Amino acid sequence: MTLRVAVIGAKGRIGAEAVKAVEAAPDLELVASLGRDSELTELTDARVDVAVELTHPDSVMANLDYCLSNGIHVVTGTTGWTEERLATVRGLLDAAPSLGLLIAPNFSIGAVLGMQFAQKAAKYFESVEVVELHHDRKADAPSGTATRTAQLIAAAREAAGRAPQQDPTTHELPGARGADVDGIPVHAVRLRGLLAHQEVLFGDTGETLTIRHDSLHHSCFMPGILLGVRKIVDQPGLTFGLEHFLDL
Numbered sequence: 001m002t003l004r005v006a007v008i009g010a011k012g013r014i015g016a017e018a019v020k021a022v023e024a025a026p027d028l029e030l031v032a033s034l035g036r037d038s039e040l041t042e043l044t045d046a047r048v049d050v051a052v053e054l055t056h057p058d059s060v061m062a063n064l065d066y067c068l069s070n071g072i073h074v075v076t077g078t079t080g081w082t083e084e085r086l087a088t089v090r091g092l093l094d095a096a097p098s099l100g101l102l103i104a105p106n107f108s109i110g111a112v113l114g115m116q117f118a119q120k121a122a123k124y125f126e127s128v129e130v131v132e133l134h135h136d137r138k139a140d141a142p143s144g145t146a147t148r149t150a151q152l153i154a155a156a157r158e159a160a161g162r163a164p165q166q167d168p169t170t171h172e173l174p175g176a177r178g179a180d181v182d183g184i185p186v187h188a189v190r191l192r193g194l195l196a197h198q199e200v201l202f203g204d205t206g207e208t209l210t211i212r213h214d215s216l217h218h219s220c221f222m223p224g225i226l227l228g229v230r231k232i233v234d235q236p237g238l239t240f241g242l243e244h245f246l247d248l
């Protein structure tokens, strides 16, 4: 069956790449491309099966509300997720139990693997910090990927019975130690010329381990987006993270 797909945020950096990827996929048909000034009714008019939502933290909730209230599955990579927002989308999904929503902090296979490796390493090291580096147009900090990575590490440490890290800093310029995500320091660099990069630094007596991932072009996110589109139609409810659709 050919899936009818829309891209919301079709003129953005990742959205424009997603338009090309959907157009090139033989089993998918691009039936709508929405920008900031588009009407969401274009989605229902075009009888969209799956919307790929790649916009902005300020826009994503209204887009998801419309889609999930109108029978449209959603794959989104937009950032800015909080527990409160997740509770809201769970409510929308409860009211539309046949629909699926994939929220993927990162669609690239390397980034997903990096997160999994970090989760695996977490219990073995006393110290851990996350450094994410992105292009200079990024709206949010820290990145969705870094936030998720830190959450996974914190959960793995807790499950292993590891005590929270002790920070010896007594004299600090505010912000110098980064943001605190569940007890893990997360540092955000913004630099023209970069795309999306992350280092997870682990340390213990006499050794360190660095897990680094680099996204060099938006094409790296496309296989994950296409996989999400194909899988979400058979996966009702909320799926958080592309790893659930990968045979890891």
Ligand SMILES: NC(=O)C1=CN([C@@H]2O[C@H](COP(=O)(O)OP(=O)(O)OC[C@H]3O[C@@H](n4cnc5c(N)ncnc54)[C@H](O)[C@@H]3O)[C@@H](O)[C@H]2O)C=CC1
Pocket (backbone or CB within 6 Å): 008, 009, 010, 011, 012, 013, 014, 015, 034, 035, 036, 037, 038, 054, 055, 056, 057, 059, 063, 076, 077, 078, 079, 080, 104, 105, 106, 107, 108, 144, 221
């Ligand atoms: N999960 C992943 O693998 C990835 C996620 N992202 C995330 O995707 C989002 C977009 O990133 P970029 O493409 O770099 O940003 P961008 O600013 O280049 O593109 C966003 C586009 O969405 C449009 N837009 C905003 N509100 C809209 C609305 N209500 N309806 C339709 N279009 C709307 C904007 O006009 C813009 O063209 C960000 O949250 C970013 O962090 C980006 C790359 C990979």
Ligand SMILES: O=C(O)C1=N[C@H](C(=O)O)C[C@H](O)C1
Pocket (backbone or CB within 6 Å): 079, 105, 106, 107, 134, 138, 139, 142, 143, 144, 145, 146, 195, 196, 197
């Ligand atoms: O804004 C970006 O570019 C990216 N956003 C996502 C994030 O915040 O983690 C994914 C990737 O890092 C690119």
